[in-house]
Amino acid sequence: MRQLVLAVCSLLCALGVGATRADDVDAFTKEHAARIAVGTCGICHGPAGVSKQPKYPLLAGQNANYLAAQLKAFRSQTRGDADAIGYMWGMSATLEDGTIDALSQYYAGQAAGTGRAGDSALVARGREIYQKGIEDVGVPSCATCHGPDAHGLADFPRLAGQHAQYVLKQLGSFQNNMRNVAVMHGVAQGLKVDEMRAVAAYLEAQP
Ligand code: HEC
Ligand code: HEC
Incomplete structure (x- = not known):
């Protein structure tokens, strides 16, 4: 029996069943993340991820897997530099994986900024x-x-x-x-x- 369980488990694992991706998010987590995005993250990044101040990166239209990887890197304190430490280590400290995936999907689904002409x-x-x-x-x-x-x-x-x-x-x-x-x-x-x-x-x- 134990052997069978292990065999089924390794087959499912090989097929990637059970692995979470940033696009697998239940409705409750999705709503929770949208509230955080607008009410908390939005103070700096803008409610739809198009920040006005150049210190705060635009998140709208960004790749969801990239966003999730960055949030995990802030949470594990492996993405450094003074602004990452000062702003994002604290912001990400208590985010759960499911919330990170839902936030990443939220921003990936927002219309990207349109660019601003320069010199x-x-x-x-x-x-x-x-x-x-x-x-x-x-x-x-x-x-x-x-x-x-x-x-x-x-x-x-x-x-x-x-x-x-x-x-x-x-x-x-x-x-x-x-x-x-x-x-x-x-x-x-x-x-x-x-x-x-x-x-x-x-x-x-x-x-
Ligand atoms: C008080 C301002 C502030 C708040 C609130 C804030 N951030 Fe940030 N965020 C920053 C700053 C500043 C950076 C840039 C850090 C750096 O320069 O490395 C950043 C960077 C990021 C990045 C990296 C973007 C990239 O292109 O690599 C992500 C993702 C991110 N924030 C998501 C969030 C989420 C999700 C929340 C809410 C849970 C949030 N932020 C709340 C200030 C903030
Ligand atoms: C071989 C592939 C590769 C090439 C070539 C490359 N990049 Fe990157 N770049 C990456 C990867 C991977 C990341 C994400 C790093 C991480 O995970 O933190 C990245 C991240 C970045 C970021 C951070 C984005 C953000 O939102 O914080 C900037 C800015 C950037 N690259 C600019 C450049 C520029 C400018 C060039 C050319 C001079 C360049 N890259 C060439 C692979 C590349």
Whole structure:
């Protein structure tokens, strides 16, 4: 009997049955998350995830699996930097997995921001870096992972329309490992501050 239970269990596990994904959310949890999103998170991120202040990232239209991974990283205190610690470690500390999934799905389902035009020379320089990278110093094309229109690919986050100030700060935090992610550390390593500023201006301008 025990053998049978184990066999069935390993079969179900192999099929991924019982594994939760950000898109499996019951109605009660969904409603609970929408209340938190509007009443609590909305104070900074805006009720529908389109924040007005550049310190607070836009969440609307973001990839749900990416959002869930970030909330878990704040909760386990593995995503660092002063603002992550100061704002998000506390905000995420008591969120349960189901609520995290429902919040992530809530934001993924909101209409993304429309982008805001910036200095045209800076945006043009940023477009070149985004699409082609900077070969001499080993900076790869951002489009390979984040998509040609920066809407995200698979679990790589959407960057289009994101506040330039937030993007600039994240690139700095990847470079100095305060936000410790090997792949983005490798990408950001060769970027100078004015190049980060250009790519951030380009991204903010994208719909
Ligand atoms: C008091 C302001 C504040 C509140 C309230 C707040 N946040 Fe944040 N949030 C921030 C700041 C600031 C950052 C950027 C941290 C950084 O720079 O690393 C952030 C980052 C995030 C990110 C990462 C986004 C990305 O693109 O990587 C997610 C996801 C997030 N918040 C979700 C939430 C959720 C869900 C709630 C409610 C439970 C919430 N936040 C409440 C200020 C806030
Ligand atoms: C090899 C794939 C890859 C390439 C190339 C890449 N990225 Fe990323 N990027 C990622 C991954 C994965 C993440 C999510 C990191 C995490 O989980 O915290 C990310 C996250 C980011 C974030 C944080 C988004 C947020 O909402 O906080 C920014 C900003 C970013 N990348 C900008 C860039 C730029 C600019 C380039 C090109 C110079 C680039 N990336 C190239 C894989 C890549």
